[in-house]
Amino acid sequence: xxxxxxxxxxxxxxxxxxxxxxxxxxxxxxxxxxxxxxxxxxxxxxxxxxxxxxxxxxxxxxxxxxxxxxxxxxxxxxxxxxxxxxxxxxxxxxxxxxxxxxxxxxxxxxxxxxxxxxxxxxxxxxxxxxxxxxxxxxxxxxxxxxxxxxxxxxxxxxxxxxxxxxxxxxxxxxxxxxxxxxxxxxxxxxxxxxxxxxxxxxxxxxxxxxxxxxxxxxxxxxxxxxxxxxxxxxxxxxxxxxxxxxxxxxx
Numbered sequence: 001x002x003x004x005x006x007x008x009x010x011x012x013x014x015x016x017x018x019x020x021x022x023x024x025x026x027x028x029x030x031x032x033x034x035x036x037x038x039x040x041x042x043x044x045x046x047x048x049x050x051x052x053x054x055x056x057x058x059x060x061x062x063x064x065x066x067x068x069x070x071x072x073x074x075x076x077x078x079x080x081x082x083x084x085x086x087x088x089x090x091x092x093x094x095x096x097x098x099x100x101x102x103x104x105x106x107x108x109x110x111x112x113x114x115x116x117x118x119x120x121x122x123x124x125x126x127x128x129x130x131x132x133x134x135x136x137x138x139x140x141x142x143x144x145x146x147x148x149x150x151x152x153x154x155x156x157x158x159x160x161x162x163x164x165x166x167x168x169x170x171x172x173x174x175x176x177x178x179x180x181x182x183x184x185x186x187x188x189x190x191x192x193x194x195x196x197x198x199x200x201x202x203x204x205x206x207x208x209x210x211x212x213x214x215x216x217x218x219x220x221x222x223x224x225x226x227x228x229x230x231x232x233x234x235x236x237x238x239x240x241x242x243x244x245x246x247x248x249x250x251x
Contacts, residue, residue, distance in 0.1 A: 002071035002097050004084035006109025009207045010039040011047055018107045022048045026074035029055040029067065033167045034089060035081040036229040038208065044079070052079065057168065060089055064096050071102050083111035112231055115206025116160060119213055120245025125236060127157030132178040132232075134164045134171055146185045149234055150193040159234040175202060175226040179218055182234075194218075199235040201246060202226055216251035224251070 003025065005018045014022075022028060030041060030052050045052055055078070059067065070076050084090050084106055097104045117123060130148045152159045161182075163173040179200075186194040196219035204212040204226045214221060238246065 001075050002068060002093075002102055002104040003075070003077040003107060004090055004093065004104065005077050005079050005107040006083045006111070007044070007079050007081050008109040009082065009115075011043045013110055013207075014044075014047065015107065015109065018109070019047060021075075021105075021107065022050070022077055022079075024075060025050070025077045027070060027076045028052045028079065029059075029077065030079045031055055031060060031090075032081070033057045034087045034165075036165060036167070036172065037081055038205065038229065057089075060093060064093055065100065068093070068097050068100050068102050071097070071104075072100070083109050083113075086111050086113075110207050112160075112162070112206065115203050115211070116231065116233060118206065118211065119201045119203065119215070119233065119249070121158055121201070121233065121235070121242050122239065125156065125158050125242075127152030127155065127159055127236075129160040129162065131162045131164050132173060132181050134166060134173050135177070136169075136171065137164065137166075141181070141185045141188045143189065146189050146191075146193060149182075149185075150191065152234075153193060153236060156236045158236050161232040161234055163228070163230060163232070165229075172228055174228065175204075175224065175230050175232065176222065178232055179222050182218065194234075199238070201233045201235060201249070202230055203233070204228070204230040206231065213249040214251050215246040215249040220251055 003021055007014060028050055032054055080090060094104055128148045130145050149159050163178050165172050182194050197217050200218055202214045
């Protein structure tokens with residue numbers, strides 16, 4: 001059996017169900033390349049009482065068959081920061097397991113969506129999610145990012161902006177860089193979609209004891225130092241209750 005188990009944002013987010021399954025697993029792997037880890041993995045070992053091996057992008061994308069074939073004979077768990085099905089990599093793993101005739105189970109945990117809802121914005125007004133890329137991957141502004149924000153704005157939907165990471169390359173997009181990227185998108189495509197006066201909300205170290213939520217206009221938050229991991233939400237027109245809640249975090 002193959003288990004995809006969400007850790008949440010630290011070892012304290014592990015559910016009792018997850019712990020029970022992990023203690024009976026023969027092999028436990030920790031996937032660290034799709035999200036930043038903000039806790040000591042040794043704490044996981046103490047809770048589970050078993051060794052945990054790190055797996056790379058290559059292990060889960062190019063050579064996933066090895067882990068899946070192992071799960072044909074043994075109980076194998078892959079630990080994922082946040083929720084297991086937020087990243088498409090893990091959905092591909094499930095499909096590969098099905099193709100190879102291996103059963104799998106998903107154990108969910110808090111994800112970035114839970115953190116964003118801490119701001120008070122409506123779940124029903126969340127539109128397309130986009131990633132602001134690292135410059136070394138995509139030096140020039142990407143039209144699809146600009147279009148996604150425009151599409152959401154035209155329908156009065158909020159846009160979740162994920163900040164790209166390259167864990168294996170030790171490269172992390174900062175909030176300042178992401179906001180500059182937004183303005184560069186407007187300078188490049190010039191369709192009056194992104195304005196310095198538009199409201200955003202920044203969630204830093206979401207769903208942890210160190211969570212920080214900052215609400216304001218793009219121009220007000222351009223020079224702000226924000227701890228990573230962080231996520232930005234480009235806000236649509238706010239309802240009265242959303243605005244009242246967000247004003248608690250006004251910069």
